[in-house]
Amino acid sequence: MFALRRWWEKNAVKAGLVFLAVGTALGIYQTNGAFVSETFRFLARPFQGNTPPEKVESPYILDLQQRVVELENQNQKLRELIDYSKNSDLDITTPAAVIGRSPDNWWQQLTLNKGAADDVKEGDFVTGPGGLVGRVVAVTPNTSRVLLISDPSSQIGAKISRSRSTGYIRGGAGSQATMQFFEKLPDAKPGDVIVTSSFSRLFPQGVPIGRIASIDSEASPAPEAVVQLSVPVSNLEWVDIHPYTPKLDVDAAPAKIVTDDNP
């Protein structure tokens, strides 16, 4: 007991400092590093413009845009004919600037300058010029952290927009990803456009991801394709955040079947 008290008298200050340091670190950890992210955003402010750059509008792009509008309208009419509910996820967007890259080498992440104050929440998905970028995994009042689709741990249900062959895509930590098909003989060829499928739980369907660069039909257990992502993930500057609520309850137990003897 005496030895213990003597140790305490000698080392009380040290022990206090250790507790203080660990406690502060845990406090910052609890808030998702909000203090650090907010300071970072404040310091990064002078280095970024306030408005997204004007989109390039060449005659060719204008032509394509008009055709897309026309097709969307037709699509809408057809959907109305079959009572399909309108999917308006892509209508509301929040433009955000990329202020930081991944703070850790094992995750492919981005830090954006919009957060909870701009109604950004966890689960929202992010697109950039060309297609899907990733989804929001953490928010602080004025910043948000995005997990990129190029992260090896992100897995997205995808389909070929031409032939509707489905599979899933896994990031490859760079500008290319691997797509694995569900079928043995998928109808796919290099150049085909890949979009998210309705199997995707974390993203809405129909968002463009990239194009097939090459196909390995010998791969086991199912054919694989190398997909070139259409968004330049390594040098993004501006992105759009779209509100979305992930469908996380698809694994829930099915509803109880009501029968005559089991009402």
Place this chain on the structure above:
Amino acid sequence: MASYRSRRSGTNKQVWNWVVTIGSVFFCLLILPIRLPGMDIVGVGPNWLLIWVVAWSMYRLPWEGAIAGVVLGILHDSLSAAFPTHVIGLAITGFLTARLHQRRILQEDLISVALVVFGLAVITETAIALQLTAQYLWTEEPLYPDIGTIWQYHQRVALSSAILSSLWAPALYYPLKKWWDKYRVKDRLKD
């Protein structure tokens, strides 16, 4: 009067020491998401917190180095994700640096610091790869699809991070060492 002034300047000095120590950690956290030209090989940046832990543990006891590693590991986790944790790798770093310096295997010049940072960066990334492997082996929903992918990625991350960290190590180690030397010399003169 004289003793009062000297005590006051001593306290001042101590406050400044804390400001510099905490400020430098904060600075490291802030430059983690930045990739300036020369801070990036295949998308991987230098591990600033590792350099800080090495600089801190140089003149301290192994347990002090390990505690610093734990604290900075928690801070790093707060900026990325809870799993895989950085605490283990950085705690090992702090402990090993202090131990190597105690045994006089590790000298204080910039070349040996760069070398030790290189080795410890590889160890830190290995600690993370081992966690991912353990998660793959023993849990239902692993982050990575197979062990091959983890270790292939580990190779890339470990090598790039080790090269960059050891090249950038002097930039952080030198000013910190200078400050702590100065602080300590003043402290010793007073006694």
